[in-house]
Amino acid sequence: MYFCTNVCILKVTIVDIAKKLNITPSTVSRALAGNKRISEKTRELVKNTADTMGYQPNQLAAALRKGVNDSIGMVVPRINRHYFSNVICGVEEVLNKAGYNLSILQSSELLEKETNAINTLRQSRVGGIIISLSLETENYDHLKELNEQIPLVQFDRVCESITGPKLVNANYDGTRQATQYLLDKGCKRFLHLAGKDTNNVYKERKRGFTDALKDAGIPEKNIEVVEIIPTREEGRDVITKLWKHQQFDAVICAGDYAALGVMEALKQINVSIPDEVKVLGFANEPFAELMSPSLSSVEQYGEEMGRKAAYAMLNKIKDDSLDYTEVLPVKLICRESTR
Amino acid sequence: MYFCTNVCILKVTIVDIAKKLNITPSTVSRALAGNKRISEKTRELVKNTADTMGYQPNQLAAALRKGVNDSIGMVVPRINRHYFSNVICGVEEVLNKAGYNLSILQSSELLEKETNAINTLRQSRVGGIIISLSLETENYDHLKELNEQIPLVQFDRVCESITGPKLVNANYDGTRQATQYLLDKGCKRFLHLAGKDTNNVYKERKRGFTDALKDAGIPEKNIEVVEIIPTREEGRDVITKLWKHQQFDAVICAGDYAALGVMEALKQINVSIPDEVKVLGFANEPFAELMSPSLSSVEQYGEEMGRKAAYAMLNKIKDDSLDYTEVLPVKLICRESTR
DNA sequence: TACAAAAATACAAACGTTTGCATTAATAGC
DNA sequence: GCTATTAATGCAAACGTTTGTATTTTTGTA
Structure with a gap:
């Protein structure tokens, strides 16, 4: 033809x-x-x-003339992270059906790349931006400015002082519940490998941890919190160093990768999991279920988060005054590492 | 201010x-x-x-006037698949530096969504499209048409009859080498859980498997190939059914998820891995290393693939006559499941 | 058949750039 | 001081749509 x-x-x-x-x-x-x-x-x-x-x-011409664009921008720390890629899927599912399409950029956990990404999206005149902040982001001026210009939806890693729809996981509840679960199992000496305190996600997880222990009357000397970058390597290194001076019977990590590192380090020095130490992660990465012993963790539903973020965006586009914070439930998943 | x-x-x-x-x-x-x-x-x-x-x-206005757009489209089967999300990272890294930005859409393995994605990208007048085909795609008319209109780069799952840059993994070599490795280990009765034969990736993997065995003089009756959709569930189901009539001492799967299913099924019927059966996957998903026994697999370097695809696009934009197929090396990773 | 009302289509400007060509301002050469 | 040349800027059209208003065509009614 x-x-x-x-x-x-x-x-x-x-x-x-x-x-x-x-x-x-x-x-x-x-x-x-x-x-x-x-x-x-x-x-x-x-x-x-x-x-x-x-x-x-010609989308370009139409958008130029109409002054509105039916594509939405999305900025995530890393596309190839299980959780974020799931959120992306959820967002895509909803926006696609609504006739929008998605431009996805990643900040690689860097403030500079985050700012660039936002500018790129603004220059292509996207109808709105869905964002989860980079770990490096502690100054929010670029977001505040952005928030005054186009519909902005924040999820997971958010800046609380910025108005508009914010969707977060029940980080506090999740860790609190997880900690309580280990208390019930009879644990006495607790370690929390936390992430950066400037980040709402890690701050809340830490708060859930300490609150649970305080309420249970665990003495301070049996509670340790160490701030790390929650990677496999740091998890491994920190435990290896720490264990020489101090032992615990419960390690609660701010992420599964850190927990993985912890378990590897403990195996290496022949500490038995879960008999001597119980280990708990967060995020329920695919490998958690498959490890040996399998890793207990907290599931946060990425696709559901994505769908909610997309709906929030669609609503925000219609009604700019939208301003709320929704906390999505998480689920403690008990496996061998805490039996 | x-x-x-x-x-x-x-x-x-x-x-x-x-x-x-x-x-x-x-x-x-x-x-x-x-x-x-x-x-x-x-x-x-x-x-x-x-x-x-x-x-x-205003990117829109500039692109409209200039007739060229500095954003590139990308269509992948699923964003939340480890391999593809890694490729995306590689592409992003290179294109970003070159001043382009990326629009990512997913086909969800459906031809219809693939066609829609392509149309969406064309309507937003992207400067080129990088694509990996959906499993469902067996008719290539939409691609042929596209290929005549804007720069097209194919990777991983490609249509060989379409001209232009194509980047594929060494699927043949990888499986062939893996099969040889199991031959060297003394395996005699081989099963291959293959994917759809219409797909270049799975076709090549199967060919590598059968060629290796043929050359080694393994009799036909000791070679079995079963075509499945390479998921955890199908891997599990197929093995469970198959094992009643027929046993093997080597199972080579077209993907890690199928291999995972196989291992689960075998554990359930108390077949020991690797003593009675050796199991091998493909893609080296993150969990492969962490399972117990850990899963031998074939690493395909996603980020490198992404970088190459991006460079191919940049070159194709400059020189439309570009037409080649590059085969990226893969690496056999031997772990406990084949010891 | 004429005429108002309604239906269908045409006209033209606008969106924010880029770019070839025309114009003006500045400098140089004598 | 006057023209030739170069440097700097201005003008206007174009990219492909959308949309308010104007115009034409059709229909209905008396």
Whole structure:
């Protein structure tokens, strides 16, 4: 069917259709949009010839003229992180159905890349931005500015002092519940490997941990909190160093990767899990279930988070005054590492 | 500093700057672009006032006028698959540095969503598309058409009959080497859980498997190939059913998730891995290393693939006649499941 | 058949850039 | 001091849509 070359296929525009049918571009535009002002007959005619000519509407021109863009931007710390990639899927699912499409950028946990990403998205005039902050982000000026300009939805790692929809996981409840669970198991000496305190996620997890222990009357000397970057390596290193001076029977980590490191380190020095130490992670990464012993963790539902963030965006676009914080429930998953 | 409202910040345009400085928009445009035709003095002046006014260039307008867009589209089967999310990171890394940005869409393994994604990207006039095909895609008309219109780079799951840059993993070599490794270990009765034969990736993996065995003189009756959708569930189910009639001492799977299912099923019926059966996967998912016994697999370097795909795109944009297939090396990773 | 009302379409400006060409200002050469 | 040359800027059209308003065509009614 395609006898003509690239160029001609690519360049078919509303004016070409208009010329072919001896009508005006405006009529074509309206016909394609299904406007009732155009007669049923010409509407059909236009649609058909548009099809046969291989017409592809020019999003750029339309967005420029309309002043609104039906694509939404998304900024995440890392695309290849299980949790975030799941959130992306959820967002995509909802936005796609609503006729929007998604531009995804990653900040790689860097403030500079985050700022760049935001600027890129603004320059391409996205209709809104869904963001989860980088670990490095402690100054929020760029966000405050952004928030005054286009619809902004924050999720997971958020800046609380910025108005608008914010969706977070029940980090406090999750860790508190997890800690309580270990208390019930009879643990006495607790270690928490926490993340940066400037981050709402890690701050809340730490708070859940300490509150649970305080309420249970555990003496301070049996509670230790160490702030790390929650990676496999740091988890391993920190435990290895720490264990020489101090032992625990419960280690609660701010993330599964740190917990993985902890377990590896403990195995290496022949500390038995869960008999001598119980280990708990957070995020329920796919590997948690499959390790040996399998790792207890806290599931946070990424796709659901994504869907909620997308709906929040759709609503925020309609009503700019939207301002709330929703806390999504998480679920403690008990496995061998805490039996 | 921001006394004025949303609207006014958002709307600052090249004309506003021009008015403020009593010069024309064209001068402003050229100044911002660093054009030498504009005097050093006004260039600086314009840039400074643009900054203080919070000017954000309108990508839409520029792309519309220039007829080219500095954003690249990417279509992958699933964003939340470890391999693909790694490829995305690689692509992003390179394109970002080159001043492009990325729009990522997922096909969810469906032809229809793939076609939609492509259309969406074309409508937003991306400068090129990097794609890995959905499993469902067996008809390539939409790709052939696309390939005549904008720069197209295929990776991993490709259509061989379409010209242009194609980057694939050494699926044949990888499986062949893996099979040879099991032959060397003394295995005699081989099972391959293959994926769809219409897919280049799975076809090559199967070919590597059968070629290795044929060359080793393994009799046909000791070779079995079963085509499945390589998921955990199917791996589990197929083995459970199969094992009743037929046993093997080597199971080579087209993917790690299928291998995981296989191992679970075998554990359930008390078949020992690796003593009675050796199991091998493909892709080296993060969990492979952490399982017990740990799963031998074939590493395919996602980020490197992404970087190569991005470079291919940058080159293809410059030179449309580019047409080659590059095979990226993979690496057999031997672990406990094949000891 | 004429005429108002309604339906269908046409006209033209606008969105914010970029860019070829025209114009003005500045410098140089004599 | 006057023209030739170069440097700096201005003008206006174009990219492909959308949309308010104007115009034409059709329909209905008397």
